[in-house]
Every structure is written in structure tokens, then in C-alpha cells.
Amino acid sequence: MDKAPSYHHGDLRAALLREADALLRQDGINGLSLRKLAERTGVSRMAPYHHFQDKNALLCALATEGFHELEALVDLAQLDEGQDLTQGLRGFVHGYLRFATDHPERYELMFGRPLWKAGAPTDALRETAFAAFRRYAERLGGIIQRANLPEGARPLRLAQASWATLHGLCKLLNDGIYVDRADMEEVSEEAVRLMVAVLR
Amino acid sequence: MDKAPSYHHGDLRAALLREADALLRQDGINGLSLRKLAERTGVSRMAPYHHFQDKNALLCALATEGFHELEALVDLAQLDEGQDLTQGLRGFVHGYLRFATDHPERYELMFGRPLWKAGAPTDALRETAFAAFRRYAERLGGIIQRANLPEGARPLRLAQASWATLHGLCKLLNDGIYVDRADMEEVSEEAVRLMVAVLR
């Protein structure tokens, strides 16, 4: 556990990711600078570059972890079983909102423009992120099929539209734009109604 | 039109906003630096500070213009008259998506975290942004009332949820996350279905 501070750190990369997460929580995504991170980890400013190609690569790695959690969250949601549809959706929606609002900086990193538009996202990030979505779409497809609704290519579209609702809600909430944290409960319920309504 | 380049520019501020918009389009929100802007406008780097307190203030001013356009767009939408509901909503949704995807950088600026969370938004920005939303909520309230649905505090919640859907869709589209530009037509139609379904 306690390490004599030798020239070779031994387990940088992991330490970097850990400290980066803490720094993210503390200073936000804009406050996360490689130099601060290096200093905090007790290493010189260029050391991280031996474990990550870029600042972008480091952020992508961090975001990828987040998407793994998100995927687990989708798996946990009781969307498929004979369970009540509204109840299942409500659970997922609440879980998603909670995930996003508990760690806003992390969520912003995962879905933020800096990674996806400005810096090119890593292949690993792309894959992990889309895996979570694909899983969600499959679940929704199962529901549609079981309720034998007019299917078509609809499951995908519905998954996109409903995820957009969730995502937009989280963004508005986290940035404090049109919906207040105090409204969270009621608005999320309205979102559930939206999704359920279209599923009948 | 042609100005002898005198010591006093005469109409900076306006020129700054104009050039800033162009620079935004060209280099994206991250590429918009005050120094580049100043040089492009043909003025020294500190000149903008006599017309805007901050970089933040300048960006807020730019975003405010955007929200004025958005408000006009809400006003244009045929949401209230006896017109077919689906048709009216579809028009608004398409208009909104078009607004966001035609000028992604501008949209990102308007609703982005840098202004709303990191830097404190100007009072003017706050006001303009919320005015647009309020107008939208009123329209929706009118629809609900005319169709005498169970009202309650629902208009506001519905406005929040549906705006979130739109917003999330635009974000996903512009950042290229779960929904591709090629899917735009179909997904937006699904969004319309979402909103209409919950209005019955």
C-alpha cells in the first residue's frame, strides 16, 4: 500500500485515472488539467504521456469506465420480465437520472462535446458507449414485441427518441437551464408518461 | 462603409459580435479565442474588454442573440390555432431540429455548459432564454386546455419534458452519439409521436 516514492511509480495509469476522477469531481471538467493531475499524483507533467497518448485519450479512458457503469445500470433495469411496464420504466428513468445527477461532471464528460466532437473519441469509448445503447434498444424491442405493437424498424427509433428524452433531461438538470433540481421528481414522471404513452 | 483605420474603431462591439459569430462557425466553440477574435477584427487583444467585461460576457451576448431567434421560431410554430395538432407539433420539432443542426456551434454555445454552469450566465441571457421557454409552455398550455385534458400543473411539466426530448435529440445529433444525421427524419417523427401520444 505505502510506496517508497521511487523513480518508477509502478502503477501510474491506474493512479492517474483514480486521481483524474477525484479532480473531475472537485474542479469540474474545465478544471481538469494534465499538469494539476500530474502534480497531484506526485509525478512530473510529462509522465502521463507514457500511459496515454493524449489528454483526450486519458479523458476517453475515464469516460469509458463511466459507460461500463451505465451498461450495468441498463442490465439492472427490470424492463423485460412480465413486470409492470410503467414500473419498470420508472425504475430505469430514475436510475438514469440519479446516475447523471449524482456525478454531473462525470456524465458531462461521458456525453460531452469535447470528447465526441472536438477530440475524436477512442475506439474503445465508441464501442463501450454504443454497447450500452444497443442493450437498451434490445430491451425495448422485447417489450414492443411482447405487446405485439406495430413493429417495423420502430424499436431503434423509439430507443433513440426515449434516450434523447433522458439525455436532454439530464443536460437541462445538470446545467440548470429550464428544469430545476426541485422539479426532478415530477418531470421524470412526465418523461415516464411520455414513454409509456407511445408504447400503447 | 470603408473606414480609415483610426485609433477609435467607432463600432466595435457590433463588429466583435459579427466576427465572433463567423469565428464560431469556422473554428467551433473551443477555437474561439479572444486574441484570435481581436486580431481578426483588426484591433489589439485588450480592446474587447472595453465593450465586454469578460470572455464569458461576450459569449453570453452572442448566445442571447441566438435565443431571440429561437423565440421567434416558437412564435412562428402553428401550435395554437384549430390546426391539426400533429401537424403543428411536427412543424415546430422540425424547425427546432433544423435550427440546432444548421448551426451546431451556435446551439452548443446557447445551451452549453461553459455558459450555464462554469461561467455564470448574464442576467440578459437568463431572461431571454427563459422567455423563449415560457412562451413555449404557454402554447402547450393552450393546447391542453382546449382539448380539456386533466390539467393540474401539467403544462409546465409537459413543456419541460418535451423540450428535454428536443434538446437531447439535438445534442445527440450534433455530437454524433447515438443517433445519426441520416436518422434525423425518422427519429424526429418518433419524437412527435411521443409528444402527441401523451397529449391524448
Add this chain to the structure above:
DNA sequence: GCCGCTATCTTGACACTGTCAAGACTGGAG
């Protein structure tokens, strides 16, 4: 045990950013 190779870490330097401080100009009011 020793040599050398390679992964790892370091310091120096550069171009870039936003902004504080202090000076230079100038158009208009008195």
C-alpha cells in the same frame, strides 16, 4: 556479477490562452 536495452520518468522550451496594470491617443464638453 555485469552490459545493455527498453520502458519509464524528468526538465527545458514553445506557442497558445485569458486577463491585470499602466500608458497612449482622441473626440467632444466646458
Add this chain to the structure above:
DNA sequence: CTCCAGTCTTGACAGTGTCAAGATAGCGGC
């Protein structure tokens, strides 16, 4: 004409990501 307040400028500083080149150390082969 004078002076002043509004406008613009240059100098400086701390902070950023990252290229280049040097320092260190652990590990396999002899």
C-alpha cells in the same frame, strides 16, 4: 484651447497542452 472620459495599446504573468532530448532504473542475456 483645455481637460477629461472613453477608447485603444503594449507589457507582463500565470496557466495550458505537448514536442524534444536527456536521466534513471528494472530486467534479460552473457
